[in-house]
Amino acid sequence: MATVLLQEASVERHIAMFTFPFASHPSTLLALTRRLAAAAVGSPPSSTVFSFFSTERSNSALFRADSSLASLNIRPFNVHDGLPEGYVPRSDPKRMWLQAEPMHLFIRAAPANLRRAAAEAEDAVGCRISCVVSDAFLWVAGSLAEERGVPWVAVRTGGPRSLVAHFQIQMIPSTIRHLATIGSEDPEVPDFIPGFSSTECRDLPDGNGSILHSMARNLHRATAIVVNSFEEADPVITQQLHSKFQNYLSVGPFGLLPQATSSPNKYFSHDPNGCIPWLECHEPNSVVYISFGTIVKPKTSELMALMESLTETGHPFLWSFCGDLVEELSIISGGNLAVMEKALVRGKMVRWAPQLAVLRHPSVGVFVTHCGWNSLLESIAGGVPMIGRPFFADQPLNQTTMEDEWKIGLGVEGGVFTKQGTVRALEMVLSREEGKKMRLRVGALNDALVKSMEPDGSSSQNFNKLMMEIFNSKKL
Template identity: 25%
Template sequence: MADHGGKLRRLVLVASPLQGHMTPMLQLATYLHSKGFSITIAHSQFRRPDPNNHPDFIFHPLPDNLPSNGLSAGFMPFMQALNDNCKPHLIEYLIKIMKEDKESTVMIIHDNLMFFAGSVAKELGLSFMMLRSSSAAFFPAAMIIPKLHQEGRFPVEDSLLQEIVPELDPFRFKDLPFIKRPIEQTLETLILITPKTPPSAFIWNTIEFLEQSVLTQIRDNYKVPIFAVGPLHKIIPTPSTSLLEADTSCISWLDKQEPKSVIYVSLGSLLNTDEKVSTEMAWGLANSNQPFIWVIRPGSVNGFKWFEFLPESLVTDMKKRGLIVKWAPQKEILAHNSVGGFWSHCGWNSTLESVSEGVPMLCQPWDVDQLLNARYLSYVWKIGVEIVVERREIEGAIRRVLVDNEGDEMRQRAIKIQEKVKGAISNGGCTHSSLNDLVDFIMSC
């Protein structure tokens, strides 16, 4: 256990059960453990992590009283119930370990969706930090919505959706999180996720050079340290944190494909689509005549177990050029030389994994920070193509990335970003320095 001036540091990391949040929390925990800190993962019973993958950590389940289909009631009701139900159990646990281990100083690091942990830390007089697993751009974009609403600029008229938000250049009104939701629901959500008490510091799974201006803006606003420590998945290799079993046979299939010829399609671990959208995706893939790996999670197409909604003749034709799998080892696929493009929902983890391997993206965002990330990819970094979900548009977008000269140009820009990522995590790079600063900050609290 790390010590400084005779004080021992015990870190309690409060993890969200969502895949895109649990993964970076466990990656951060692995890094901090390598620096000598004692690690406890406090987690809900819903979608609990596997302690066998992390034998050096203490895992403490927080009873949440949630059904196995807890998300079916809606995301925010689920998060509110999760936070309300876990809170008393975290208080009880922290009081217990503080009494049993008086030689140690306890510090909390909590996922931004487990917002109750900040109030618990304040009640118990503990220092706490917040890990944010979205792009940094999400924070000011979300926080400006109440101001826009007060000024009568949100909800936004359809004719203005393509316009730049003056306070958020280069983001458009259509890129704002929650843009498709009722305003009352949006404002309620923002109240829930906005920190009531600023943490001692923010930890962001991003890279300084990718979002420097936004990070500067947040630092100026909150006046607390912000540690940009991404991409966490490249810092220390960790055991799989996936809640789904990956089909690794696709790697041997990739070995037989031409360099940069394959489009990898995965819309993440949470998103569900309807039959019409998924059918257009299938026809776009088929008509492009390019090899592909398409991840379709069982049950992710509403009303169907897997892909039985597709005509048998279409499936037969598609299987001549590609694979349809239930889940895939994404990081290994993106690092493979045969992969030339990634068709994604543009979640932040997927975005970081793709840019870290120099892979251009086809962007099909749905909500929250995905819209902002797609704008980064297509307009700022110019390594992505925004997709209209219509078979001819999809066919054209795939060919632009894999076949046309435009794809080669995007790939060259993506490779330059990949090289900068390598520099960031190397000795003396911005991420490497930020991680060192984070360790020093924890020791100083």
């Protein structure tokens, strides 16, 4: 439990933010929490407190990286991870990236653990919880809200299209899905799901079926459904969700404060590895930016193929990865230091990059990505076309959205990196007419995003509705 010292009399609202502590879910919900907390500053400084609930490991990383959270009255509280003492993950190379067992153990233990953590937060803050906001995957938080007689706001940290897929996936005949899983000619999603006519069954979100199905069954209990997107990104899907939920709110991108849409470097200046100065030395639309997030990465053979394609094309590149630099370089080069030295003449590899600031730099011409939803939004915010190599969960569906619906990028040939396939993809985006068209389309999406976050824009208006929903709940 966090140590919190507040004046009880000054606290009028106590907002509980419950995260699903896996992958990018915690950081995405924290970005929304920051926006809400910043909006609450207009009231008396200590009148609204946000208790942020996640596992000890997750909270430690998030709050250590951002010392400004305390000034916004955001306080961390730890929830037990649900793992038995001495737990050792079972090795399953095909599904290790899903972290399936720890997820299910966390959910199974969540009802009791969330209640315990909530009680500790109420004691520390000196005020009963007035509203529960949780990741949509953590539907059990809805029961906690009902027990306290307060609103429950469910937050989908991914995109709206994947949310529709979670609801509609059971409508697809099992025989069609079976064909997709055994590698037969992949059928398209049936026409009775509007907006999915160009989507193949294999691109639908998979894995963790019980978690997703339980989320779909319970979301109707929420006072509001909040999605990390903007309405103009997918009007057909937005209309579907408005018809399904009475209070559906697109308030994204969560990570962009309205002020940051016009002057990003003012708000994203942390750059310990000197990425921005390095980008300043390159021509507009010339740099290949590469990042596959923090959870997975391609196989060694694919990494080598990607590096060889960069060497052959001669494009400068900025590569952000998680791991040991020496080890990573050795793996990618296959021990051939000459290959690596040749590539690094025009490239820079770092353990972390300020991604939004990088993507908004004029020298960046293409983003090679795993197609995580946040990465897609940030690439749109930067006006940068993409080359996608998705791995799991909603990433294949996100690539379909990026390539077939928005037409602002393309997937790698055959779904994996090969030298020649990647060379062709890079040349397509950076040197050919189709790449110019992609840049124009992503620029138009960027314009729509910026407008959505203006005072009268859709995201700003929906954010105001969300604040009314949350802040009108006073302490009991």
